[in-house]
Amino acid sequence: MLEVTPRTRLTRKPDRQVTDRRMLHEILDAGIVAHIALCADGQPMVLPVGYGRDGERLLIHGSTGAGLLRRAAAGAQVAVVVTLLDGLVYARSMFDSSMNYRSAVVFGQTTALSGDAKLDALRLISERLMPGRWSEVRPPKPKELAATLVLELPLDEASVKIRTGPPSEDHPDQEDPLAWSGVLPLRAVADEAIAAPNVRPGVATPPSIDAARARVAAIDGTQL
Amino acid sequence: MLEVTPRTRLTRKPDRQVTDRRMLHEILDAGIVAHIALCADGQPMVLPVGYGRDGERLLIHGSTGAGLLRRAAAGAQVAVVVTLLDGLVYARSMFDSSMNYRSAVVFGQTTALSGDAKLDALRLISERLMPGRWSEVRPPKPKELAATLVLELPLDEASVKIRTGPPSEDHPDQEDPLAWSGVLPLRAVADEAIAAPNVRPGVATPPSIDAARARVAAIDGTQL
Numbered sequence: 001m002l003e004v005t006p007r008t009r010l011t012r013k014p015d016r017q018v019t020d021r022r023m024l025h026e027i028l029d030a031g032i033v034a035h036i037a038l039c040a041d042g043q044p045m046v047l048p049v050g051y052g053r054d055g056e057r058l059l060i061h062g063s064t065g066a067g068l069l070r071r072a073a074a075g076a077q078v079a080v081v082v083t084l085l086d087g088l089v090y091a092r093s094m095f096d097s098s099m100n101y102r103s104a105v106v107f108g109q110t111t112a113l114s115g116d117a118k119l120d121a122l123r124l125i126s127e128r129l130m131p132g133r134w135s136e137v138r139p140p141k142p143k144e145l146a147a148t149l150v151l152e153l154p155l156d157e158a159s160v161k162i163r164t165g166p167p168s169e170d171h172p173d174q175e176d177p178l179a180w181s182g183v184l185p186l187r188a189v190a191d192e193a194i195a196a197p198n199v200r201p202g203v204a205t206p207p208s209i210d211a212a213r214a215r216v217a218a219i220d221g222t223q224l
Numbered sequence: 225m226l227e228v229t230p231r232t233r234l235t236r237k238p239d240r241q242v243t244d245r246r247m248l249h250e251i252l253d254a255g256i257v258a259h260i261a262l263c264a265d266g267q268p269m270v271l272p273v274g275y276g277r278d279g280e281r282l283l284i285h286g287s288t289g290a291g292l293l294r295r296a297a298a299g300a301q302v303a304v305v306v307t308l309l310d311g312l313v314y315a316r317s318m319f320d321s322s323m324n325y326r327s328a329v330v331f332g333q334t335t336a337l338s339g340d341a342k343l344d345a346l347r348l349i350s351e352r353l354m355p356g357r358w359s360e361v362r363p364p365k366p367k368e369l370a371a372t373l374v375l376e377l378p379l380d381e382a383s384v385k386i387r388t389g390p391p392s393e394d395h396p397d398q399e400d401p402l403a404w405s406g407v408l409p410l411r412a413v414a415d416e417a418i419a420a421p422n423v424r425p426g427v428a429t430p431p432s433i434d435a436a437r438a439r440v441a442a443i444d445g446t447q448l
Contacts, residue, residue: 032323033307042301044262046259065237077266077268079269079270085257092362093361094357094358099257133314141319166418173362177424180419182423183417183420185418188411189411190410191409196405199404206404209408
């Protein structure tokens, strides 16, 4: 269960608040891009990042050159959000029209990983984003590891919001005999892989591309 | 041209910084969901929102019940981000592997709209999210308008980051004769619309559903 804290309590549509930790995991495992927000000298900053979940921690990676991530590594409070857009909800009024979505926000402080813990975390993130690719390519070089920041954020405090299903409408609107209402489902798809110009003739698309296709299909929604 | 300010200057990969205002517009027009971040008593907060662009302003709508939006309406500095994920970039090393994306962050203070300006803005947002739907349904009621917050954010200060094309790799990696590298393109698609259970038999899917399908196709990427 996710404990509801002052910063995770929904002030609006509390019926959309979900405290099942499995749903948090499901959303985090489906998404590819997260947005990390923090306050820098009182000003909000936000950045899209690749990430992966491992048990009860979120692993975020980026460049040591990214100022926002350095601030996070230095202990700034962060809010990390992953949103999956599952559909457009067409009610018989604009007011009741909505979107179907699954969204998770994790609050807390990150820790920068180093040594074996950092390498393990990079492998875990890689397996989430591009399953199987890690073992198809050469290992990271020390200077590459040095240029990479890997942050760990415990899943201690998180809010999960989900809207699903058909429109919820006011009674009179529902009685309009001519009006259509419903949902337009959205999802992400992967198209054919495009080889880089320098790939030698005859080099086949690797198994990790098929794995990524399955991984994208598993999102069952988009992050639109 | 977008002026580069201390908070929009990229500290990392400055080659990905784009100052063409048309690109800002293109990204904002493609996206469906934005994330709005702000600082509340020094703590970062972030929320997914529906939005639309109109000229040099971003229009965000939400409920008057959303604490974050009320803080934004009261003048808090915000950062609003829209990210489109266009593909997974498979290099011959994990370090050079990446994602193709288009991302825009707009900084500033929002103004809450009222009266005709509010109604006009709601129509504009609606036309961006569900083109044509506004005129298929009844007009908003006064109590619905009262429960809706519409914020305007000028596109004065914004940073745009784009990564596109094949992997950029270190020279030795490129010479591996057996290794594949390339891009797995991603995009969002709309599936068949699902009518709500209370739609009368014979009521056809409205033209706005086809318009939304075209609108999703125009994203040419996902927001994953």
